[in-house]
Amino acid sequence: MMTLKVNGREHQVDADPDTPLLYVLRDDIKLNAAKFGCGLGQCGSCAVIVDGTAVLSCVTPMILLEGKQVTTLEGLGSVSEPAPIQRAFIEEQAAQCGYCIPGMMMRAQALLLKNSKPTDAEIRAALEQHLCRCGTHMRILRAVRRAARLMETADAAATTNRSAQ
Amino acid sequence: MSMTRSSRLIASGIAVMLIVGGAMAFAIVWRPVIPAIDPPTPHAFDAALIKRGRDLAAIGNCNECHTVRGGKNFAGGLPVPTPFGTIYSSNITPDAETGIGQWSEAAFRRAMHDGVNRKGEHLYPTFPYDHFTHVSDEDDRALYAFLMTRQPVHAPARENQIFFPLNQRPVIAGWKLLFLRRDTYQPDAAKSAEWNRGAYLVAGLAHCGACHTPRNKLGAERVNAQFAGGDVDNWLAYALNDRSHAPVPWDADALYMYLRSGWHPDHGTARGPMAQVVSNLSSVPDSDVRAIAIYMADISGAPTPDRKREGEAALAQARSPSQASQTDLAGATIYAGACASCHETSRPLPYGGVNLALSTAVSSPDPRNLANVVLSGVSAVEGERSPIMPGFADSMNDTQMAALLNYLRARFSKQPAWTGVEKTVADARRAVTVYLQTSAGPRSAPADPTQRDKP
Numbered sequence: 001m002m003t004l005k006v007n008g009r010e011h012q013v014d015a016d017p018d019t020p021l022l023y024v025l026r027d028d029i030k031l032n033a034a035k036f037g038c039g040l041g042q043c044g045s046c047a048v049i050v051d052g053t054a055v056l057s058c059v060t061p062m063i064l065l066e067g068k069q070v071t072t073l074e075g076l077g078s079v080s081e082p083a084p085i086q087r088a089f090i091e092e093q094a095a096q097c098g099y100c101i102p103g104m105m106m107r108a109q110a111l112l113l114k115n116s117k118p119t120d121a122e123i124r125a126a127l128e129q130h131l132c133r134c135g136t137h138m139r140i141l142r143a144v145r146r147a148a149r150l151m152e153t154a155d156a157a158a159t160t161n162r163s164a165q
Numbered sequence: 166m167s168m169t170r171s172s173r174l175i176a177s178g179i180a181v182m183l184i185v186g187g188a189m190a191f192a193i194v195w196r197p198v199i200p201a202i203d204p205p206t207p208h209a210f211d212a213a214l215i216k217r218g219r220d221l222a223a224i225g226n227c228n229e230c231h232t233v234r235g236g237k238n239f240a241g242g243l244p245v246p247t248p249f250g251t252i253y254s255s256n257i258t259p260d261a262e263t264g265i266g267q268w269s270e271a272a273f274r275r276a277m278h279d280g281v282n283r284k285g286e287h288l289y290p291t292f293p294y295d296h297f298t299h300v301s302d303e304d305d306r307a308l309y310a311f312l313m314t315r316q317p318v319h320a321p322a323r324e325n326q327i328f329f330p331l332n333q334r335p336v337i338a339g340w341k342l343l344f345l346r347r348d349t350y351q352p353d354a355a356k357s358a359e360w361n362r363g364a365y366l367v368a369g370l371a372h373c374g375a376c377h378t379p380r381n382k383l384g385a386e387r388v389n390a391q392f393a394g395g396d397v398d399n400w401l402a403y404a405l406n407d408r409s410h411a412p413v414p415w416d417a418d419a420l421y422m423y424l425r426s427g428w429h430p431d432h433g434t435a436r437g438p439m440a441q442v443v444s445n446l447s448s449v450p451d452s453d454v455r456a457i458a459i460y461m462a463d464i465s466g467a468p469t470p471d472r473k474r475e476g477e478a479a480l481a482q483a484r485s486p487s488q489a490s491q492t493d494l495a496g497a498t499i500y501a502g503a504c505a506s507c508h509e510t511s512r513p514l515p516y517g518g519v520n521l522a523l524s525t526a527v528s529s530p531d532p533r534n535l536a537n538v539v540l541s542g543v544s545a546v547e548g549e550r551s552p553i554m555p556g557f558a559d560s561m562n563d564t565q566m567a568a569l570l571n572y573l574r575a576r577f578s579k580q581p582a583w584t585g586v587e588k589t590v591a592d593a594r595r596a597v598t599v600y601l602q603t604s605a606g607p608r609s610a611p612a613d614p615t616q617r618d619k620p
Contacts, residue, residue, distance in 0.1 A: 017498045017502075018497075018498040018499075018501035018502040019502065020502055039506060040506055040507050041507075041542075041554070041555030042553045042555065050559075050560065053559040054559070055559050055560040056555050056560075058506075059502070059503045059504075059506065059555055059557075059560075060502070060503065060560045061498060061499055061501065061502020061503055062502070063495060063498045063499060063502065063565075064499065064502075064503075064560055064561055064565060121235075128544070129544070129545075129553075129555070
């Protein structure tokens with residue numbers, strides 16, 4: 001048994017230490033936002049935030065997570081109360097099939113936590129390793145820029161605080 | 166009386182020595198300005214010559230040093246760390262003010278041959294004229310035609326940060342006196358034309374030794390340790406001679422495939438500064454890459470029976486992986502969860518990972534390259550199919566990464582354990598960040614250059 005902190009809650013997990021975090025999130029804790037895409041760390045759809053930094057959960061074994069805080073998309077906001085990054089993606093209609101979007105959002109969230117006003121080049125560099133086969137890249141870029149603006153406004157402060165690590 | 170005469174003799178002797186010494190020093194140091202020209206128009210050059218120059222510039226890997234991330238091609242500005250300080254690459258676009266637009270062909274040839282710029286200043290040997298001096302006048306002409314027909318870019322040179330006294334350019338003349346051998350390549354009649362072509366390219370334009378040969382305290386390549394492995398930007402440029410640590414010995418066919426495609430199933434994928442080299446070599450005439458491979462395979466010598474046996478053992482281990490040892494549980498666990506899904510499947514290269522029993526990085530004398538690649542991964546080449554590996558800098562701390570590296574060493578190589586791995590990882594974390602921020606080059610090689618420009 002090991003303890004895993006996800007979205008501010010502690011979970012007792014019965015998993016081998018070499019189990020990828022993604023499997024534990026989806027199969028044991030039933031948090032399904034992080035997606036299984038390639039399982040090889042090549043597509044980005046499994047990205048979650050660990051201690052403020054985006055990591056690929058499909059190639060992050062549990063042994064690396066002792067004492068760390070994991071945040072998944074569920075931890076940022078909900079359907080009724082979306083976080084700024086989620087609101088921005090909805091308002092820009094940045095998803096088509098949507099499979100890559102949770103990973104994109106977590107990467108963008110990690111970027112905005114460190115850099116509240118990223119340049120276009122910085123956004124592109126951060127999202128470079130995330131694949132989207134539908135081709136909504138331009139909308140995704142717009143959504144990240146919109147999220148940066150939303151996070152600056154007062155009404156977004158509540159959700160921003162919750163997402164802060 | 167005799168005192169006066171002898172002191173007069175001494176005085177005149179000293180005077181003569183000073184004059185002769187001064188004249189000699191002057192002759193060694195002083196180089197004339199070559200008059201400025203108006204930048205030639207692109208029409209002044211023959212198209213076929215420009216094309217040949219393009220291929221030669223790719224073999225010379227000019228863009229790797231003369232282009233900085235986010236900057237224009239050949240406009241310079243890349244910081245090159247050396248033991249003597251940081252040297253910034255120069256602008257070699259035909260911009261009249263900040264590039265080489267005012268350079269005549271003679272000035273260009275002198276820079277290549279003698280390491281002297283148009284104004285007569287000695288250039289630092291970071292510009293590898295100790296190799297380029299062997300380039301033929303004909304090839305210099307083609308390179309000149311290529312560079313003078315590039316887009317001129319206004320980009321002033323950045324100030325070098327070199328320690329005294331090496332910041333005094335005349336000192337470089339002394340270095341040249343000691344280390345610059347200005348001989349043109351003499352073909353070896355006993356060898357094939359292909360071999361000789363390879364030898365000419367390797368010694369000259371391709372300047373392989375600039376990275377793969379260790380340097381002495383004064384920064385010159387050690388002539389008696391050719392291709393014994395060198396340092397470049399916190400990467401280890403592997404030994405290419407009989408001291409190679411490749412688990413499977415290289416031969417001409419394997420070298421050819423690796424240099425042409427950027428990967429080989431028995432050796433893995435080019436990365437670090439070598440990624441740019443193979444990316445360039447994937448675009449030059451096939452015969453030149455084959456010539457380089459044939460020459461390099463020949464001079465590194467046929468493997469001994471022992472080496473051959475070890476190579477076969479490594480291939481066997483890769484085909485039927487051994488059980489993980491239990492000596493390092495943390496390392497084994499990290500490997501199983503983070504690495505094995507790519508590196509221990511039947512998925513072939515370049516999209517699958519090389520079995521680490523075949524990896525030179527794991528068998529190498531120090532863990533720098535392995536640390537670099539585990540930290541930063543191998544990024545895809547924009548617009549091309551290419552190998553990818555995620556970096557683990559954000560998911561592992563130095564202790565965890567050291568545990569992983571020590572485990573890989575113990576399980577996949579026949580070499581003794583590394584020491585100081587955690588410090589190497591910490592150093593690599595700093596250095597790799599700088600390298601990735603400044604180097605414009607691709608971080609991996611294209612998997613199939615023939616697919617370029619095809620959807």
